[in-house]
Amino acid sequence: MDLDEFRRNGHRMIDWIADYLANLDQRPVREPVEPGEVRAKLPDQAPERPEPFDQIAADLDEIVVPGLAHWQHPGWFAYFPAMSSPPSVLGELASAGLGVQGMLWSTAPAATEIESCVLDWLVGAMGLPDAWRTTGAGGGVIQSSASDSTHAALVTARERCRQRTGAAAESMVVYASGQAHSSMEKGARMAGFGHFRPIAADEAFAARPDDLERAVAEDRRAGLAPAFVGSTVGTTATTAVDPLRRMGETARAEGMWHHVDAAYAGSAMICPEMRGHQDGLELADSYTFNPHKWLATNFDCSVLWVADRRPLVEAMSITPSYLRDAASESGQVIDYRDWQAPLGRRFRALKLWFVLRSFGLEGLRAMIRTHVGWARSLAERIEAHPRLDLIAPVPFALVCFAHTAGDEATDALAEAVNAGGRSYVTTAAAGRRFIRAAVGSTWTTRAHVDRLWDEIAANAERM
């Protein structure tokens, strides 16, 4: 495909995406596809001869679209949103077109400096501690996912604990709420920590700091090395908010690393009225949030901030001869490969830069507030319904509820809503089964939330 064909096919692909998004509401949110069905449409071997792009593009409609759950569907209330937006997609496109590798400052200076700058902007925009800017002692870096951000924090914490205490990883302990994201336990296991201690949650699903203190004391008595506390602002199951300040105080008193996972809820912090949920951040060593969840930026774009960049870089830096250069050795620049596990990295800051500029902070705040408002109005209707229980507070835009008739009725309600094909919710369990309705997909409107409510209410009666 030469550049003229690229232009022609590119215009067509842009139009295809616009049509796909514009018509999504006509499709079921989740296509009724069985295991193996997509694969059965594909040949057994790679083609020997080139295929015309027309044929390839046609298979988007023939094979791909009928085989998907449509995360960008306006009726998507499942999991957390995987937000995207037109400027973000164009930023991703520009990044793919430029095709630069930002492993070192010198291999793509603009990619590095725009990334540092945009993340420094967000420190201010989200009310985070000033020291987290790259112009201070800390700094931000874009990782692929919050799992990667948390894993990087865990590895750094492990190394710091080893240096300070001489303990082996097998005797180190990671603490996080039993409601924390699975990436906390998975990261701890990947990093070789010997122990992962789930902390009890209170009735609002927030970690109980007294249980953290008890567990740490017990582990100390057993001769183990408490190393890492993971707190969450907006847990995955119910968006509960852990008491950051108290957990941070415990971490500091015990010489542990304090990591804050705000993967979903972090985006809301661009609204000043939300920041009560992150009180105590000056006691955090690291913090992650995902613009690809709720800040209109398509996956992947997870931000990791550290209060002090030195231990991160010490844990992650290895410099072979083919990567040495004058700029790196001058100490004047950031080489982001030393802030992450992989060496290579694409220019992900571009889409975030496009989004922040295209929406402006005002536009993004309005978007967050709209979602929160819709979620609260949905929550009010659920609370008022005799057959439904709101099972958790709604600090952000996730509404968690159950059928009063018990777990089976709750699961049946979710299935009935999903079977309609116009809305899609997922379920989880915390003591009892419940339904999660996450408001915030890119193209969702008030009418879609109302439609979801109609489906919930109609089906709740029938259970």
Next chain:
Amino acid sequence: MDLDEFRRNGHRMIDWIADYLANLDQRPVREPVEPGEVRAKLPDQAPERPEPFDQIAADLDEIVVPGLAHWQHPGWFAYFPAMSSPPSVLGELASAGLGVQGMLWSTAPAATEIESCVLDWLVGAMGLPDAWRTTGAGGGVIQSSASDSTHAALVTARERCRQRTGAAAESMVVYASGQAHSSMEKGARMAGFGHFRPIAADEAFAARPDDLERAVAEDRRAGLAPAFVGSTVGTTATTAVDPLRRMGETARAEGMWHHVDAAYAGSAMICPEMRGHQDGLELADSYTFNPHKWLATNFDCSVLWVADRRPLVEAMSITPSYLRDAASESGQVIDYRDWQAPLGRRFRALKLWFVLRSFGLEGLRAMIRTHVGWARSLAERIEAHPRLDLIAPVPFALVCFAHTAGDEATDALAEAVNAGGRSYVTTAAAGRRFIRAAVGSTWTTRAHVDRLWDEIAANAERM
């Protein structure tokens, strides 16, 4: 930005990319940019109000392009190529537009099944062991980078060693050539292995299997637990090829995991005449290669294959309540989140599918052979030049050479070539300093290789 504006701005962005690529040869390969220069053009704070897309797009020319090293420049011979191609960029665009999350089969069935299928195609196309197909005991998965692939293999090997021997990670040993990629040592460190043992290389920079055997025996005597052997097909510095079969035999005899890093050279295996370099793969437990280096697919797209998927999934799988679903529990489907560190994943198989179909295997083989041919012809000219030494064999498309007058002259030669702005090479060291010229950037033609040679020859005389 609504969908009509997206269409308009999208067409314009496609044209911008086409213009950028078409005119790259008029720009210096690496823009003369100083630390802080890009940042100085950016405001201190995020904009409050939305900015028009015209202004944002204009800054691609004003701020971004003058601040980059242009990896897609036809005069790019630095590092390894970061290949891209028109169909790949369009696949990336389609993936961003669809915006699906392929963490579970059920969250994006087509993303999972196309990924499995395309990687199964490559097993056949690259002459890899049949058992590596997902229809066999093994399977492939797309990771972000070879660092991630290798790290996943290391974590899996650590868990297997722990299960089999009861050893602690601190006493486990990872072996790899001193010429192996830095991700081997970095991954070992991140995964908490106590020891990384660089193996001596022979005069062609390939690992010496006798040194591996000696090191393993010594470590056994010292009570350590040999756990992992990393072999490389095409090392980063010189594209040396380790003796896979002997290293695999040692790994098997000693109960170690054998991982093969073919990040760069793997793409060449679509050409049958190259496969002598990978003899012994049936003794490998895992293998990684990067279509984003040399198979016309833009970053990120690294493939990891495992001969047996069970230990990988056992090491990586954690299933919280909000991720349980019927399809996963049926065992009929692959949930790729259990094959990688992060939970989230975008639809990266789409661009690889587009590339394989758009080029066809014939087209890709022709591309690889052309690059290899150009590299060999460059190598012949270097060998024939009285002031230049070819310092390593050229099995693929990387040419490594030094100035006969020593390290200073070699560095000066690289600087002189780069200062011209029309070609860009990087340097490395292995005993002596040398220049690496990697042929294979997407838009490079024979004429660009000849121009590079003219610049080398003219400057070599002057040193």
